[in-house]
Amino acid sequence: MICDNVSSHKTQRVVDFLTAHRNVRLHFTPTYSSWLNQVENWFSRIQRDVIARGVFTSVKDLDRKLMRYIREHNQNPKPIKWKYDDPSRRIRQVPSQ
Template sequence: RHAFEYYRHGTLSLYAALDVKTGKVHAKTAAHHTSEEFVDFLEQVVARCQAQPEIHIILDNLSAHKTKKVAAFLEEHPQVKLHFTPTYSSWLNQVEIWFARVEREVISRGVFTSVKDLARKLMRYIQAYTKTARPFKWKYSDVTKRVKPC
């Protein structure tokens, strides 16, 4: 919910790659979530991970992730492997934990005078976060909620 004086200045797409071993995040903002922007982001990720023999990326099923441009990129970069989460299973992707943190610590608390201001504050937060990043302890510990074996 927003106060009556709330004014929406526009929208912004945030691309993020979480290194699950270190907790560090590489991110990019863009005006739109298109396959061109996505491929540009993938190129940035590949450039940062050149020493890696394989790069595994876990994604949601957004149509921009499944275009001919993305397929062409994957042909040129066989070390990149895309893995799509099942529909309604965002909790399987650890970067979603990080997105929830960004929502709590930046977006819901912030006052943004423009889309450019939002992008600047997001990137400033991400740079500060990455300096002290740690991997998420991702586990399911509530044994009372587990499905009983047959």
């Protein structure tokens, strides 16, 4: 199970899950692994554009609408353009001594 370094939610549930599934290992991503945020961004878009605005008559209907959204997105894909809203938080090179 891959976990980002955000504070743990539902800690007891995680402990219960790990106790029940002893073959599962936790792998924590480094705090600087921003590439994972692209995945979070994609799921956020799906949540915002499809799920939160949708009315679904069945699981199959939800599946159909999700796949339509993905196909439409893939017809004209665009890379995510990262930008810093707060330049003071940028990673700076450590000065050599």
